[in-house]
Structure formats: structure tokens, C-alpha cells
Amino acid sequence: MEMNYDEAVLHQLEQELNVKILPGTEIMLDVGEHHFVKSSATSDRVLVPQPSDSKHDPLNWSRFWKYSAISCSTMVSFAQGFGPLALAPIFPQLIETYNTDLAGAIQFTGVAILVLGFSNFIWVPLSTSFGRRPVLLASTLVCLASSVWRAQAKTYSSFMGACVLNGIGAGPAETLQPAIITDIFFLDRRGVWNTVYFVFYFGSLAVGPIISGPMAETVGMASFWYLNVAMHAFIFICILFLFPETKWHRMHPDEMRAKGLLPSLQASDEKVNTANTEDKDLEKITTLSGMPDLSHTATAARDPWLGKGTPSKQQFKLFQVNPHPLKAVFYDLWIPWKLFAFPIVEFASFVVSWSASSFLTLNLTQAEVFANPPYMFSSNAIGFMNFAILIGMFIGLATAGPLSDYISMRATRKNRGIREPEMRLPTMIPYVLIMILGNFIVAFGYQNSWDWKIIVIIGYTCAGIQVAALPAIASTYAVDSYKPVSGSVFVSITVNKNVWGYGFSKFITPWILASGYLPPIMTNMSLITLWCSFGVLFFFFGKTFRKWSEHSDVHRM
Numbered sequence: 001m002e003m004n005y006d007e008a009v010l011h012q013l014e015q016e017l018n019v020k021i022l023p024g025t026e027i028m029l030d031v032g033e034h035h036f037v038k039s040s041a042t043s044d045r046v047l048v049p050q051p052s053d054s055k056h057d058p059l060n061w062s063r064f065w066k067y068s069a070i071s072c073s074t075m076v077s078f079a080q081g082f083g084p085l086a087l088a089p090i091f092p093q094l095i096e097t098y099n100t101d102l103a104g105a106i107q108f109t110g111v112a113i114l115v116l117g118f119s120n121f122i123w124v125p126l127s128t129s130f131g132r133r134p135v136l137l138a139s140t141l142v143c144l145a146s147s148v149w150r151a152q153a154k155t156y157s158s159f160m161g162a163c164v165l166n167g168i169g170a171g172p173a174e175t176l177q178p179a180i181i182t183d184i185f186f187l188d189r190r191g192v193w194n195t196v197y198f199v200f201y202f203g204s205l206a207v208g209p210i211i212s213g214p215m216a217e218t219v220g221m222a223s224f225w226y227l228n229v230a231m232h233a234f235i236f237i238c239i240l241f242l243f244p245e246t247k248w249h250r251m252h253p254d255e256m257r258a259k260g261l262l263p264s265l266q267a268s269d270e271k272v273n274t275a276n277t278e279d280k281d282l283e284k285i286t287t288l289s290g291m292p293d294l295s296h297t298a299t300a301a302r303d304p305w306l307g308k309g310t311p312s313k314q315q316f317k318l319f320q321v322n323p324h325p326l327k328a329v330f331y332d333l334w335i336p337w338k339l340f341a342f343p344i345v346e347f348a349s350f351v352v353s354w355s356a357s358s359f360l361t362l363n364l365t366q367a368e369v370f371a372n373p374p375y376m377f378s379s380n381a382i383g384f385m386n387f388a389i390l391i392g393m394f395i396g397l398a399t400a401g402p403l404s405d406y407i408s409m410r411a412t413r414k415n416r417g418i419r420e421p422e423m424r425l426p427t428m429i430p431y432v433l434i435m436i437l438g439n440f441i442v443a444f445g446y447q448n449s450w451d452w453k454i455i456v457i458i459g460y461t462c463a464g465i466q467v468a469a470l471p472a473i474a475s476t477y478a479v480d481s482y483k484p485v486s487g488s489v490f491v492s493i494t495v496n497k498n499v500w501g502y503g504f505s506k507f508i509t510p511w512i513l514a515s516g517y518l519p520p521i522m523t524n525m526s527l528i529t530l531w532c533s534f535g536v537l538f539f540f541f542g543k544t545f546r547k548w549s550e551h552s553d554v555h556r557m
Contacts (some may be wrong), residue, residue, distance in 0.1 A: 019418055022546045023555045024481040026187060026419045046417075048187040049250065049483075051306060058184040058246045060309030065244065066184050070193065072235070072243040073177045076136050077197060078204040079231045080143055080173035083150075084112040084166055085360075086208030086224070089383040090216040091367045097221070098156040103509050106364060108163050110505030115167030116174065117498025123171045124487045125332035130319040131245045132180055135172055137236065137318070142169030144232035151225035173201055174497075175490040178479060182486045183246035188405060190479070191424060195401030195472040199393045202359060202467050206389040209363070213383025244311030245320055335554060336491040339482070343545045344421075345489055347538055348478035349496035350531040351428075352471040356497050357504050357524055358439060359467040362389065362460060364508055365517070369446050377452075388456045392464020396431070400469035403427050404476070421480035422542040424473060425535045431469040432532045438462025439525035446517035470532065477538075481546055485554045 021027075026048045051059035058069075087094060087109050094105040127135040146169055149162035181193045215224040314320070322328055339345040366385060370377040404427040411423040441459035444450070475493060479486045504524075511520045538545070549555075 020543075020547070022543060022550050024421045024483075024546050025543075027417060047306075048419075052250070053305065055305045055309045056312040056315065057305070057309060058248050058311075059186065060305040060307070061184065062308055062310065065309075065311060068242045069180065069184055069244065069246055070177075070196075072239050073132075073136065073180045074197065074200050075235045075238065076140060077173045077177050077201045078207075079228070079235050080139065080170035081201050081204035082208045082231065083143070083147060083225070083228050084116065084163070084170055084208075085109055085205040085363055086212040088209045088363045088367050089213030089379040090221060092371060092379065093216050093221055094159075098159060100156055102368065104156070106505055106509060108160065109364070110502045111160060112163040112167040112170075113498045113505065114502035115164050116170050117495045117501075119168045119171030120175045120491045120494055121333060121336070122168075124175055124336075124491050125329040127172070127176060127179065127247070128332045128487060129322045129325045129328040131247050132176060132183070133239070133243055133245045133315075133317075134319040135176060136239050136243060139169050139172045140232050140236045140239065144229055144236070145169075147225045147228035147232065151222040151229070171494075173204075174494040175487055177201075178475065178490050179487040180246050182479060182483060183248060187419075187480070188409065191404040191408065191472070191476055192401035194476045194479075195397055195404070195468060198472045198475075199397040199468045202356070202464075202471075203390055203393050205359070205363065206386040206393065206464065209366075210383045210386045210390070213379040213381075217379045244315040245317070247320065332488060332491075335485055335488040336495065339485070339488060339492045339554070340496075342482070342549055344481050344538065344542060345478050345492050347531070347534055348474040348489070349493045351474035351528075351535075352493050353497035353500045354524065354528040354531055355435070355467055355470040355474075357501060358435060358528060359389070359463055360501055360504060361508070361521055361524060362442065362463055364505060365446065365512070368509070368512075369517075370452065374449055375452055385452075385456045385460060388460035389464035389467075392461035392466075393468040394464075395461070396465045396468025396472075399465075400427065400431065400472055404473055420543060421477050421546075422539050424477055424480075425539045425542075427473050428470060428532055428535050431466050431473075432529065434462050435466035435470065435528055435532075436525060438466065439521055439528075443518050443521035443525070446521070470528075474535075477542075481542075482554055484556070488554075 019025075027046065047059075049059070051057050054060065058066075061069075087105070091102060091105045094108065095101060098105075123135050123139060126138075143166060146162050146166035149165060150159060153159035153162050177197045178194060181190055181197065185193055211227070212221075212224045215221075215227070340349075366382055367379075369375065370382050370385065371379075404424045407427050408419060408423045412419040415423075438459050438461070441450075441462070442455060445455035445459060475490070478489050478493070482489055508520050
């Protein structure tokens, strides 16, 4: 439960509700004598997590500061994804410039993808130890330097080195924004904002080819990389002045008890069991460090800064001081590997990985298909075909997040105000069907040289819709189940996704040359369908899987 009450209070809530409250289970309405901070004085919607009464708590920030922070992080996600996969329309120029073949040119993308995934073993521990702000600033500078290097590279090995550096710098694009969303937004809005994140991140992978193709054809490849330099420089300035630190330490009850801010478990049990003193004793639970009391207090009095807070000067420093940095780094290096043993994280990793590889298929094959007979399109025209993917992503943005949150909230009301993370999984169904349709059209269209309009307008648009929706739903489910380690969850997902993406980039071209387009694309589609079908298992037994790990230390970090 994200509100992090001590065991005695949780036991009391379980008795009143007659339900087992596991990590990920949330109480979204008042229960008996237990009253929570609401979204407003007139609303019955409980805020999860419960904010502290501090003016500087990111959950209490005003709309301006929340939108400023999310805008900066979204720009980072977009800009860092903009370059690595922008090469598809300019593969012919890369082959000519660096004297290589198609497989060699594709490796520029494959290596960047592989390095990008593993670079998060650097960035996520740093973001946990010293804050999100220094990681955004440092990674933006690394991407800026790599763009300058790409523009100046004269040999194949030099350009490959720039791709490696770009992959290192672009790692936070795949892990940091979901953690920032968890930092500043309440549970009921995370589905929408996670969808926004995936749309802008994967959207950057679609917009990159749209711009790189025409620029390479008209003013040269180097100009595209200097455009990247300008973007990163602008974003660096925005982060410096408009992105305060969002990481906020919320004490776990065990930590508060150790510091004397909560009574011992034995004392808590005695209080709970004392007749006619329940409300009085519960009111003694302090709110100094974000632990809300359960007494009947008006929202305005409980949290006077809700929606009115501002960042402190400390939150604008280049980094936050951590008393135990080495311990934090060690945990963040180990936790992503540990999470691979958790079924929910594995489910999310596989859904995100293979859904993204459906999009990667289009990125790696579009030049090979449309630059040759019978189409013979220019780099400019091939780049513009990615508009269909982008439009599909915006359709996914407009539907997936709101639909996911609506379905979850409706199921919560039917469940007496108790929300389980599994409630959002049925939202995947329409998007799995859209994914299947898109892959069928692309595979058979490529193989049989269908009219490009059918392939692009229907097939590419379906790919955009599913890549905005399925990863957002699956990853939000995993984060809702393991919120304290949301950054590590995305490291696990990203490593899985990018290792598969690298392997896919290595074998798809030889496989196509040997067997045509149908076997690789339809095999990939079948695997996506297989992993998504496990959503049925998790819908019915996901709470059982969460029970297996309820005592894990990942819930106390």
C-alpha cells in the first residue's frame, strides 16, 4: 500500500474491509473512521500516495511547477530518442559515406540500442543517490557531445564510436521520466502521464526519420546532427532553470519507528485494541515526514499546501546530498537483476520489449522496402511515411491512458474503493487486436508488394497505436506493484527490451534475405500476442504473485 501505514493500522484496515492489503493494493475511499487527504475539500477521491504537509513536497507543487518539471523531462525523453533511430531513411547515404553494406549500416542503430539499455546501470543509481536533476543535466551534455562527434565523423569506426557515446547519453530517456511521474503525480493520473511519456519517446523515434531523410537529401547528414546539438543545448538551459529536484524521501514506517517518530508495533497494537480510544490514538501518528494520520481532519487543514507548493532553493542545487551514496548505488545495481525474478516485472518487460520490436521492424525495413523496386521512393519520401506511425501514437495517447484510468477507477468503485493494479490489464485487449492487424498488413504487404498506401496508412498507423498503448499499460502495472523501485523496474524493462532489439537488428536482415518478410514479422507478432496473452493469467492471479514478494526489501526502499 503506497500510503505506507504501519502494520497495526494496516491490520485494522484489513479487518474493516475484510481484504488482504498487499503492496500495490490501494484504498481510494474513506473507510469507517479512517479519513484520508482528498484531491479537494469537496471531493471524495483519496490521493495516493498521501502527500506530506510540506510546501516543498513535489506532490504538493502548484500546477505550474508540476507541468514545468514534466515538460522538461518530456523534452529530454524526446531529444534523447530523436537521434539513435533516425538513421533508417539515410542508410543509403551511410553505406556510401562509410563504405559498408546494409547490415553494417543497421549496426549503427543496433549498437546504440544495446548500449542505451545497459547505460541505465549508471544513470539510475546516480538518480537515486543524487537526484533526477543532475542526471538530466549530465546526460543531455553527453548527447550534445555525441551529436557533435557524429557530425564530424569521417570513418565507419569513428561514427560507430559516436553511436556508442550517444547510446550512453540517451539511457535516461527510457527510465527517468516514469520515476519523475511517480514523484510528482498521484496514482489516478499516472496512466495518462505514462502514456504521454511513451508517445513522446516512441514519437521521437518516428519523428527522427521524418526529419533526417529530407535534411540528408537537401543539406547533408551533418546538418541533422547539428540540429540535435541545438536541441540538447536548449533543453539543458530549460532543465537548469525550470526543473527542480523531484525526488522526495518518504519514510517507511520501520524507518520512522527507528527514529522514534512512531510508537513500537507492540505499543501500536495496544492502542488499536484499547476501547473507545481508537481515534484519539490514531491522531497521534505524526505527519512530519509524510505519514498521514487517519483522524477525521479536513483536507485543507491536513495538507494546506496541496496544489499550492513550490520548490525550495535546495531543490535547485546541481545535486542532492546523500549520506550513504555507495549503499544506494549498490542497491540500484543489484535490484534490477533481482526484479527479473518477479513475475510481474518479467511480464511487463516482455510486453514492452516485443511491442517495441514491432515498431523497430518498420524502422529497420522501410528503406530496404521502399527504396527498391517497385516503389523506388527517395529518402525524403521514406522519412515522411513515419507520419503514419506518429499519428497512430497520438491516437494511442488520446485513448490508452484515459481508458486505462477509467477502467481502473470503475473497477475500484465496484470493489468498494479498493484498487488493485491488475484492474488496468483489460485495457490491453483492443490494442493487441490492433497490433495483430498492423503486423498482418505490413508482412503481407511487404511480401506481395501491395500498394504503399495500404501498408503505410493502415499498417504503420496500427504500429503507432499499439506501441503507445501496450508498453504504457504493462509498465504502469509493474510500477503500481513495485512503486518504491520504479526506476529499477524500468532498468529491468529497458535491458530486456534493448538486448532483444539488438539481437533483432542483427538477424532480421539476413532472415529476410533468406526467407522473405513473412517469417520474421509474423514470428515477432506471434511472440507479442503470446506475452500479452499472459495478461489473462495476471488479471486473475497477479495478486497471488504480489503476495509472494510482499515481504521483499524492495517495498522498503
